[in-house]
Amino acid sequence: MKAYFLLQFKMGNRRMIDFGLPLLIGYALLICAFLLFSNYLFENTEFATYIYGLAALSMVSKFSAYERNDFLKSIFNRTNYKKLRLLENSICCIPFTLFLLYQKQFIFAILLHVFAMLLALLQFSTTFNFTIPTPFGKTPFEFTVGFRKTFYVFPIAYVLTYISILVGNFNIGVFAMLLIGMVCFSYYSKMENEYFVWNFNLSPKEFLLQKIKTCFSFFTFLSLPILIALSVSFLGEIEILIIFFLLCYTYLATMILAKYSDFPNEINISQGILIAMSFMFPPMLFIIIPYFYSRSIKKLNTVLHD
Amino acid sequence: MIKIEKLSKFYGQKQVLNTIDLAFEKGKIYGIVGENGAGKTTLFRCISGLENYKGNIKSAFKNLKDHLGLLLTEPFFFPKITGSEYIQLLANARQIKLTNMEDKNIFDLPLNQYASTYSTGMKKKLALTAILLQENDVFILDEPFNGVDIQSNLLITEIIKKFKKLDKTVLISSHIFSTLAATCDEIFLMKNGEIIRKVQQEDFSNLETEMKNFTIGNRIDKLELK
Numbered sequence: 285m286k287a288y289f290l291l292q293f294k295m296g297n298r299r300m301i302d303f304g305l306p307l308l309i310g311y312a313l314l315i316c317a318f319l320l321f322s323n324y325l326f327e328n329t330e331f332a333t334y335i336y337g338l339a340a341l342s343m344v345s346k347f348s349a350y351e352r353n354d355f356l357k358s359i360f361n362r363t364n365y366k367k368l369r370l371l372e373n374s375i376c377c378i379p380f381t382l383f384l385l386y387q388k389q390f391i392f393a394i395l396l397h398v399f400a401m402l403l404a405l406l407q408f409s410t411t412f413n414f415t416i417p418t419p420f421g422k423t424p425f426e427f428t429v430g431f432r433k434t435f436y437v438f439p440i441a442y443v444l445t446y447i448s449i450l451v452g453n454f455n456i457g458v459f460a461m462l463l464i465g466m467v468c469f470s471y472y473s474k475m476e477n478e479y480f481v482w483n484f485n486l487s488p489k490e491f492l493l494q495k496i497k498t499c500f501s502f503f504t505f506l507s508l509p510i511l512i513a514l515s516v517s518f519l520g521e522i523e524i525l526i527i528f529f530l531l532c533y534t535y536l537a538t539m540i541l542a543k544y545s546d547f548p549n550e551i552n553i554s555q556g557i558l559i560a561m562s563f564m565f566p567p568m569l570f571i572i573i574p575y576f577y578s579r580s581i582k583k584l585n586t587v588l589h590d
Numbered sequence: 591m592i593k594i595e596k597l598s599k600f601y602g603q604k605q606v607l608n609t610i611d612l613a614f615e616k617g618k619i620y621g622i623v624g625e626n627g628a629g630k631t632t633l634f635r636c637i638s639g640l641e642n643y644k645g646n647i648k649s650a651f652k653n654l655k656d657h658l659g660l661l662l663t664e665p666f667f668f669p670k671i672t673g674s675e676y677i678q679l680l681a682n683a684r685q686i687k688l689t690n691m692e693d694k695n696i697f698d699l700p701l702n703q704y705a706s707t708y709s710t711g712m713k714k715k716l717a718l719t720a721i722l723l724q725e726n727d728v729f730i731l732d733e734p735f736n737g738v739d740i741q742s743n744l745l746i747t748e749i750i751k752k753f754k755k756l757d758k759t760v761l762i763s764s765h766i767f768s769t770l771a772a773t774c775d776e777i778f779l780m781k782n783g784e785i786i787r788k789v790q791q792e793d794f795s796n797l798e799t800e801m802k803n804f805t806i807g808n809r810i811d812k813l814e815l816k
Contacts, residue, residue, distance in 0.1 A: 415702055415703060421672070421675050421678065422678065424675040424679040425671055425675070428670070428671055428675055429668050429671055432670040433670060477666040478640060479640075479660070479665075480666075480679065480683070482638065482639070482660075483683035483724075484683040586642070587640060589639075
């Protein structure tokens with residue numbers, strides 16, 4: 285069992301190195317990010333304990349995936365498997381428990397740890413036989429896959445828009461539109477297998493344009509109801525609305541260009557930093573868009589040809 | 591049709607393909623055999639343009655890859671994409687308009703289910719269906735019979751024979767000699783990144799016997815099984 289945990293540790297380290305982070309800096313950043321997130325949550329909302337608990341349990345629940353547990357069962361005997369799973373969940377939950385103790389939430393801390401360990405006895409099957417319908421099946425794959433993973437966000441965004449109109453709060457409406465923008469943005473965060481790029485009989489430029497065109501039309505399809513509803517209800521704020529809408533387009537295009545700028549590798553830490561900086565200082569987009577574009581053309585040229 | 595001249599490939603210091611010269615004609619089926627790690631898949635990846643290489647690969651097409659159907663040993667599938675969406679994705683990539691997809695589902699796959707939930711054989715059949723519907727002129731089939739049931743095996747064999755009639759060029763790698771013997775015009779034997787033999791149809795049976803003797807030899811005795 286010791287060998288198993290050592291292997292998990294090694295795998296974690298390798299992931300960090302692959303992401304472009306030296307181990308010491310990586311662990312320091314991880315601890316800082318965790319403490320900042322925890323602190324922010326407890327300072328800003330009275331429901332922090334519940335959100336915190338849910339975040340911890342959803343993280344721990346990833347260990348309960350069906351295939352993973354089947355594999356573990358096949359290599360460990362029953363007693364060792366249970367010990368291992370209990371330990372695994374417990375270790376993952378420790379930072380959350382410690383922070384709750386620091387916040388003097390003693391009962392919550394104990395309950396969270398007990399629940400996390402109980403989760404070790406459950407297994408989640410991911411192979412249920414139901415296909416979530418999507419309007420994007422004719423042009424796979426980013427929106428098809430993404431929509432199926434985040435379908436519940438869209439009704440929430442539309443309800444928020446309705447509430448925004450009902451209570452006359454324009455900001456909630458803008459938030460709803462940005463929410464859709466951010467969700468669509470996330471569809472482009474993972475690199476597809478190079479085979480799917482290789483298949484296209486387009487030049488790199490045509491390929492990128494097609495990707496951006498598809499993204500814009502599907503984003504418009506999803507956010508147009510919000511845009512129309514808010515335009516009608518807050519006519520005086522229409523300029524702000526259009527600016528946010530155009531910003532969503534710009535960031536979506538930036539994300540697509542960033543995604544292919546290190547093809548066939550995933551977006552790395554430096555690209556991530558550039559995107560994050562552009563969120564804080566949007567004029568940076570005038571520099572990073574041409575930069576990502578020229579890099580993407582160069583990288584895509586290895587499998588697509590002019 | 592496709593001419594390979596002095597093709598070499600290195601991964602770091604390790605040479606995986608060593609000055610390969612090959613020519614593939616239109617309307618012919620070619621088999622590539624060799625041990626695991628002999629370089630078959632790397633050769634296919636070079637021809638497809640998925641790898642950089644030293645040497646030349648010339649073809650009758652401006653961009654060979656735009657006319658090439660590539661079946662990978664282990665096809666990749668997105669987690670939440672259905673069989674029909676996978677086929678659509680590959681057709682869209684080549685600007686092919688698909689009609690009557692259900693009728694063309696010759697392997698009777700559950701096209702409305704997520705492809706990631708398919709069995710190994712079903713995944714292979716789905717990937718094959720997708721490249722068949724791309725209307726390619728050249729096909730590279732890396733282990734097309736692996737994990738596939740006997741009925742589909744027969745169907746794939748007949749599809750390959752049909753390709754010959756349609757004047758397509760097909761390159762197949764397989765460890766199942768009988769299927770290669772039934773379909774190929776010529777078989778190339780690879781070892782350590784080199785083509786060590788080119789065998790014509792009339793010598794296939796000799797090749798099988800030779801390979802058996804060479805591969806098996808006295809290796810099993812070395813295990814000292816009791």
